[in-house]
Amino acid sequence: MLKIYQTKDQQLTREDNFVEGCWICMTAPTQDEIRKVATSLDIEPADLQAALDAEESARISLEDGYTLILVDIPSQEKGSGEGVYTTIPLGILLTQQMIVTVCSVETPVLADFAACRVRGFSTRKKMRFVYQILYRAASIYQLELRLIDRRRQAIEMNLSGTLRDKDLMELHRLESTLVYFATSLRANNTVMDRLTRYKRLEQYPDDRELLDDVIVELRQAIEMTSIYRDDIKGTRELFSAILDNRLNNAMKYLTSVTLIMAVPTVISGLYGMNVNAESMPFVSSGSAFGIVCGIILLVCAGAAWVLHKKHML
Known part of the structure; x- marks a missing residue:
């Protein structure tokens, strides 16, 4: 133009x-x-x-x-x-x-x-x-x-x-x-x-x-x-x-969750082993399952409290 x-x-x-x-x-x-x-x-x-x-x-x-x-x-x-x-x-x-x-x-x-x-x-x-x-x-x-x-x-x-x-x-x-x-x-x-x-x-x-x-x-x-x-x-x-920073926080959170989830896995794994039943705690009790579940919850809650105090959860 x-x-x-x-x-x-x-x-x-x-x-x-x-x-x-x-x-x-x-x-x-x-x-x-x-x-x-x-x-x-x-x-x-x-x-x-x-x-x-x-x-x-x-x-x-x-x-x-x-x-x-x-x-x-x-x-x-x-x-x-x-x-x-x-x-x-x-x-x-x-x-x-x-x-x-x-x-x-x-x-x-x-x-x-x-x-x-x-x-x-x-x-x-x-x-x-x-x-x-x-x-x-x-x-x-x-x-x-x-x-x-x-x-x-x-x-x-x-x-x-x-x-x-x-x-x-x-x-x-x-x-x-x-x-x-x-x-x-x-x-x-x-x-x-x-x-x-x-x-x-x-x-x-x-x-x-x-x-x-x-x-x-x-x-x-x-x-x-x-x-x-x-x-x-x-x-x-x-x-x-x-x-x-967000990636580090996500990794810390996932690591903490993995640690907490490992508690029931370990305990249930021990009770699922093919060993003499008389040597396992609470086997003779009729409420053994509830006792074991209670122990698992207590241990998980304790682990979660510790991780929370350390600012990892």
């Missing part, structure tokens, strides 16, 4: 053709759209297609007549639960007169710009537009990180109840998401460091202040990712400790 925008009198309008100061927004573009933009703006088609490769890493490249900036942005995985995300590339190409964005999916990073909900947004101020996009991406990272942490807290609240395999799998997916975030944020931070050093990109004082804000937000997102990864690691270890 190819859309062309331009700001006029602080209003965002759609254009049919490429004009000076416009924003070309490409979302999952076709090969025909890529060739059209590449031919019109004298851009290498491979640079436009780079943002469509999920394995492409964040980078900045200065080419003849244009600049390519690739950053990673968060994207929720389809069919996954809340808080499960991956990262995808977002390409930003700066020419002398226009700015081009390329992404494989519709993303909230650009949605607010297309809806003209960003204050001070202008398609003619290209570097400021780039920094606003990067600031929006860093803010979305922080928003998604908070959602991930809230989901982890919800899983942790279930620890006192029944531990489900589904919770463990979801915790693993959240941890995988944070791994993707940490890798992408570090790569984006490298791009931001290079942007501060490149003199070819014209920057105004207000743009420089916005760039500093982007760097602060990005580093905060990196720190949040590190903290939340440690939190999930602690929750996972707590899961393992609780499971081990």
Whole structure:
């Protein structure tokens, strides 16, 4: 999909053709759209297609007549639960007169710009537009990180109840998401460091202040990712400790029950032996069976009391 925008009198309008100061927004573009933009703006088609490769890493490249900036942005995985995300590339190409964005999916990073909900947004101020996009991406990272942490807290609240395999799998997916975030944020931070050093990109004082804000937000997102990864690691270890403790308690309980059940087995086994009847206690008594059963109950009760005092039953 190819859309062309331009700001006029602080209003965002759609254009049919490429004009000076416009924003070309490409979302999952076709090969025909890529060739059209590449031919019109004298851009290498491979640079436009780079943002469509999920394995492409964040980078900045200065080419003849244009600049390519690739950053990673968060994207929720389809069919996954809340808080499960991956990262995808977002390409930003700066020419002398226009700015081009390329992404494989519709993303909230650009949605607010297309809806003209960003204050001070202008398609003619290209570097400021780039920094606003990067600031929006860093803010979305922080928003998604908070959602991930809230989901982890919800899983942790279930620890006192029944531990489900589904919770463990979801915790693993959240941890995988944070791994993707940490890798992408570090790569984006490298791009931001290079942007501060490149003199070819014209920057105004207000743009420089916005760039500093982007760097602060990005580093905060990196720190949040590190903290939340440690939190999930602690929750996972707590899961393992609780499971081990419950298993130990179950084994202690079963061992205690086995010891108690061994008492009637031993006594009944002795009385069931093929020996001289006169040598067995209570054989001559008419209530021998009741006496033996009473002894068994007393011994079992005594064993249960001892095990209970030792916190094994």
